[in-house]
Amino acid sequence: MAAKKITTNALLKMKANGEKIAMLTAYDFSFARLFDAAGIDILLVGDSASNVMAGNETTLPITLDQMIYHAQCVIKGVNRSFVVVDMPFGSYQSNSEIALASAIKIMKETGAHAVKLEGGEEVSESIKRIVSAGIPVMGHLGLTPQSINKFGTYTVRAKEDVEADRLKKDSQILEEAGCFGIVLEKIPAILAKEVSENIAIPTIGIGAGKYCDGQVLVMHDMLGINTEFKPRFLRQYLNLQELINNAVQLYISDIKQSTFPSDQESY
Numbered sequence: 001m002a003a004k005k006i007t008t009n010a011l012l013k014m015k016a017n018g019e020k021i022a023m024l025t026a027y028d029f030s031f032a033r034l035f036d037a038a039g040i041d042i043l044l045v046g047d048s049a050s051n052v053m054a055g056n057e058t059t060l061p062i063t064l065d066q067m068i069y070h071a072q073c074v075i076k077g078v079n080r081s082f083v084v085v086d087m088p089f090g091s092y093q094s095n096s097e098i099a100l101a102s103a104i105k106i107m108k109e110t111g112a113h114a115v116k117l118e119g120g121e122e123v124s125e126s127i128k129r130i131v132s133a134g135i136p137v138m139g140h141l142g143l144t145p146q147s148i149n150k151f152g153t154y155t156v157r158a159k160e161d162v163e164a165d166r167l168k169k170d171s172q173i174l175e176e177a178g179c180f181g182i183v184l185e186k187i188p189a190i191l192a193k194e195v196s197e198n199i200a201i202p203t204i205g206i207g208a209g210k211y212c213d214g215q216v217l218v219m220h221d222m223l224g225i226n227t228e229f230k231p232r233f234l235r236q237y238l239n240l241q242e243l244i245n246n247a248v249q250l251y252i253s254d255i256k257q258s259t260f261p262s263d264q265e266s267y
Contacts, residue, residue: 005079005080005082006041006042006080006081007082007113008082008114008136008180008181010082011041011042011082011180011181012180012200012202014041014202015200015213020214020215021041021202021204021213021214022039022040022041022042022214022215023041023042023044023204023214023215024040024042024044024217024219024222025043025044025045025217025219025220026043026044026045026074026077026219027045027052027053027070027073027219028070028074028077029074029077030077032073032074032075032076032077032078034077035081035219036077036078037079039080041081041214042081042082042083042084042204042216043074043082043083044085044086044116044216045067045070045074045083045084045085045086045112046218047067047087047088047089047145048145049062049066049067049070050088054066058145059089059145059148060089060146060148060149062089063088064087064088064090064102064106066088067085067086067087067088068105068106068109071106071110071112072110072111074112075110075111082113082114083112083113083114084112084116085106085110085116086115086117087099087102087103087106087116088146089146092117092123093119093123095126096125096126096128097129099117099123099129099130100126100129100130100133103130103133103135103137104133104135107135113136114135114136114137114138114180115135115137115138116137116138116139116140116183117137117138117140118139118140118141118144118147119139119141119144119147120166120167120171120173121169121170121173124174124177127139127174127177127178127179128178131177131178131179136180137177137178137180138179138180138181138183138204139179139182140182140185141167141170141171141174141182141183141184141185141187142158142167142183142184142185142186142187142208143155143156143157143185143186143207144185145185155186156186156188157185157186158187158188158191164187164188167187167191167195168194168198171195171203172199175199179201180201181201181202181203181204182195182203182204183204183205183206183216184196184204184205184208184212185205185208186206186207186208186233187207187208188208188209189208189210189211191208192208192209192211193209196211196213204216206233207231207232207233208233217234217235221234221236222234222235222236222237222238223240224236224237224238224239224241224242225240225244227239
């Protein structure tokens with residue numbers, strides 16, 4: 001029997017039942033198909049594509065059309081997982097009309113299931129407008145990489161009371177605005193616990209401790225494709241960089257020594 005599709009309602013029930021939510025980034029058809037078949041709950045077409053796919057230093061350069069391309073590829077590989085697409089920098093910050101137009105463009109051109117945007121109270125009007133159009137929205141609080149030039153650092157956020165109180169208030173504002181879930185990035189675990197217990201919608205942590213309702217990692221970090229990035233919160237489950245390097249070197253060697261292709265591999 002085919003696995004039941006994950007929906008916003010299913011995610012809310014998972015939180016209510018204490019079942020943790022597993023989320024991972026994906027940017028193309030092949031990996032999306034693998035992750036979906038393995039049973040991942042949510043696939044995030046992250047604006048981290050700017051870093052891991054395009055080689056940029058920050059998430060800022062990636063465009064709306066580039067995000068749509070990656071989402072189109074991912075959605076073709078999915079049968080069960082819930083697919084969320086990051087709204088890139090510049091596609092929603094100006095005003096709620098632009099935000100709605102960007103979200104509609106993503107949904108119409110990709111077939112994805114939801115969008116995600118960064119920020120608290122300052123984007124609440126945009127969230128309300130997008131949700132009112134029937135588009136599910138996931139929020140993102142704590143370290144918000146699109147604001148890196150304002151913060152000037154990727155360090156842990158909300159360690160001080162003033163910022164922690166602001167984040168707690170923002171989480172409630174996002175819930176009231178209609179978000180179905182919130183990513184909490186790089187904040188103290190005890191703060192993430194308090195936020196998770198005080199809102200009815202799921203929290204997905206990245207560097208936010210074990211008390212969140214789910215966790216997300218960037219696939220390139222988790223699979224060891226990118227081994228230069230080693231923050232405390234990252235658990236690397238594979239060293240693909242080493243495996244791929246060994247395989248490519250063996251392939252090169254076989255070609256150089258004329259052992260590939262063999263007679264059996266020839267027509």
